[in-house]
Amino acid sequence: MIGSNPIVEALSAGGYRMTGPRRAVADLIAGHDGHFTAAELELAARERRLDISRATLFRALDLLTELGVVERLDLPTGEHAYVPCAPAHHHHLICSRCGRATDVADCGVAEAVGEIARRSGYRIDSHRLELFGLCRHCQAKTTTDA
Amino acid sequence: MIGSNPIVEALSAGGYRMTGPRRAVADLIAGHDGHFTAAELELAARERRLDISRATLFRALDLLTELGVVERLDLPTGEHAYVPCAPAHHHHLICSRCGRATDVADCGVAEAVGEIARRSGYRIDSHRLELFGLCRHCQAKTTTDA
DNA sequence: ATTTTTGCAAACCTTTTGCATGGAA
DNA sequence: TTCCATGCAAAAGGTTTGCAAAAAT
Numbered sequence: 001m002i003g004s005n006p007i008v009e010a011l012s013a014g015g016y017r018m019t020g021p022r023r024a025v026a027d028l029i030a031g032h033d034g035h036f037t038a039a040e041l042e043l044a045a046r047e048r049r050l051d052i053s054r055a056t057l058f059r060a061l062d063l064l065t066e067l068g069v070v071e072r073l074d075l076p077t078g079e080h081a082y083v084p085c086a087p088a089h090h091h092h093l094i095c096s097r098c099g100r101a102t103d104v105a106d107c108g109v110a111e112a113v114g115e116i117a118r119r120s121g122y123r124i125d126s127h128r129l130e131l132f133g134l135c136r137h138c139q140a141k142t143t144t145d146a
Numbered sequence: 147m148i149g150s151n152p153i154v155e156a157l158s159a160g161g162y163r164m165t166g167p168r169r170a171v172a173d174l175i176a177g178h179d180g181h182f183t184a185a186e187l188e189l190a191a192r193e194r195r196l197d198i199s200r201a202t203l204f205r206a207l208d209l210l211t212e213l214g215v216v217e218r219l220d221l222p223t224g225e226h227a228y229v230p231c232a233p234a235h236h237h238h239l240i241c242s243r244c245g246r247a248t249d250v251a252d253c254g255v256a257e258a259v260g261e262i263a264r265r266s267g268y269r270i271d272s273h274r275l276e277l278f279g280l281c282r283h284c285q286a287k288t289t290t291d292a
Numbered sequence: 293a294t295t296t297t298t299g300c301a302a303a304c305c306t307t308t309t310g311c312a313t314g315g316a317a
Numbered sequence: 318t319t320c321c322a323t324g325c326a327a328a329a330g331g332t333t334t335g336c337a338a339a340a341a342t
Contacts, residue, residue: 016296017295017296017297017342019297019298019340021297021298038332052298053299054299055298055299055300055332055333056299058331058332072224080331091262093262093268093270104262107258107261107262108254108258108261109258109275112252112255112257115254120248120282122241122277123279123280124239125242126277126279127278129274131259131262131273132271132272132273132274133270133271134269134271135267136266162321162322165315167323168322183306184306184307185306198324199323201325201326204307204308205322226307
């Protein structure tokens with residue numbers, strides 16, 4: 001967990017100052033592989049006695065979203081959550097149980113989108129696909145632990 | 147605009163009471179073919195001197211969402227919006243300029259989703275695809291009127 | 293030294309809730 | 318007449334902002 005953190009790297013690559021709070025947020029996120037809400041992150045920070053004000057936390061999340069190392073997504077419940085991810089186009093596959101998010105390559109989505117464009121006459125500029133289900137691990141554990 | 151309104155129908159089919167506010171919301175939505183936020187709908191109601199309290203408006207939107215005649219979606223900006231739609235699985239193609247939303251049939255998305263499931267090992271329970279672009283009409287009007 | 297970032301606290305915006313009143317069936 | 322739905326107003330979230338102090342370059 002010590003060592004290169006892609007988020008830290010993105011910050012310095014972007015010319016942003018490396019501050020305590022930002023580093024803390026970066027580490028918090030890096031040590032977390034599911035999606036998380038701002039509130040959850042705040043709680044995690046408090047538990048580890050990292051003192052980050054809410055405003056700073058939101059500002060950091062905004063920044064990281066802009067840098068593309070984190071993406072904001074909308075859960076089916078309407079909650080806003082964030083997932084760490086590589087700054088490239090991809091889709092998110094989210095486990096409804098453990099919250100783990102996996103980046104998904106295209107797998108034919110682009111083609112389908114092209115077909116939709118053709119049929120509708122729209123010029124499609126962007127699309128967002130969010131997939132929800134159970135990861136392999138959680139399927140195996142049937143409905144055991146929380 | 148007088149006559150059958152699918153929203154009104156869905157309400158009565160669902161066994162809900164047909165009240166003034168609900169009818170007003172139904173008409174407001176039916177007379178609007180783009181997406182809209184709760185705030186926009188509230189404004190529209192006020193302009194037409196329809197007196198609907200905010201609480202009622204939100205309650206109506208919830209109800210209509212449950213009935214599946216309206217769907218809540220998340221714009222790229224993070225705003226919550228609603229679109230009127232048929233109660234079946236489909237995707238939304240949204241014009242970034244005029245806000246009009248079109249329901250889109252599958253066009254190969256299901257296959258792509260299947261492929262993603264196969265490769266990832268996830269059991270995919272649901273997915274949501276939102277497409278953003280310019281409708282034919284707005285493409286034609288290049289960048290003219292708002 | 294300069295510029296960015298932070299923390300605080302208040303403001304804001306959106307959505308929800310409790311409860312008494314009013315309206316549909 | 319009996320429930321369901323509404324309005325109000327307050328509360329509850331979630332997120333943003335202004336500004337002075339603190340920290341990074």
